[in-house]
Amino acid sequence: MFNKLINVSNDGSDNFSEKYCTIISLRNVNKDAKATIPLLIARYLYKLQKKDLLGEDEITKTTNLIIDEAHNILSVNRNREGDKWRDYRLVVFEEIIKEGRKFGFFLTIASQRPADISATIVSQMHNFIIHRLVNEVDLNMLGNTLNSLDSVSKSAIPSLAPGSAIFTGTSFPLPVIVHIDQLDKRHAPSSDNANLKKIWLPHDPQK
Secondary structure, X not given: OHHHHOOOXXXXXXXXXXXXXXXXXXXXXXXXXXXXXXXXXXXXXXXXXXXXXXXXXXXXXXXXXXXXOHHHOOEOOOOOOOHHHHHHHHHHHHHHHHHHHHHOXXXXXXOOOHHHEOHHHHXXXXXXXXXXXXXXXXXXXXXXXXXXXXXXXXXXXXXXXXXXXXXXXXOOOOOEXXXXXXXXXXXXXXXOOOOHHHHHOOXXXXX
């Protein structure tokens, strides 16, 4: 698996520390790689960030690791891997989320299934942007781990409109419902739902 995905080079031509933004797509890899590769990248970047701060009196640079579809990477319910490997994977990310801030290393995660993510990781997050969720397990998890989420805000989550979200956490004195305008189609990701009415209704050549 690693031979197909990773090319080891010593020429320094792809140094993370010299780039403002690096995007790594795991769209076409299997589930084992989706759990393993992010772990290796996170450990490498975290150790690199701490190494760069040796001998420094203050933080001079920061790293923000953003993980999309985080339930595939930070899940506590993966049955295909052994307990020791799963525990090690979670311990690494839990250390990052607990200790990373003092080294200037930050973690941002995005997921449609927050209940599948380690409760330790979720509870250590400082700020949340919550879009529409209807699964009762996910809602209960948020209610049990977010002290800043009041009952009124929690009850609004299942009925949030597209583009609306609740902002809550240490940066907000109270939960705030925010509506974000739709991006220009030319620059927005292709994530619209299928137009079932257009697809299923008979075509009228006069319209």
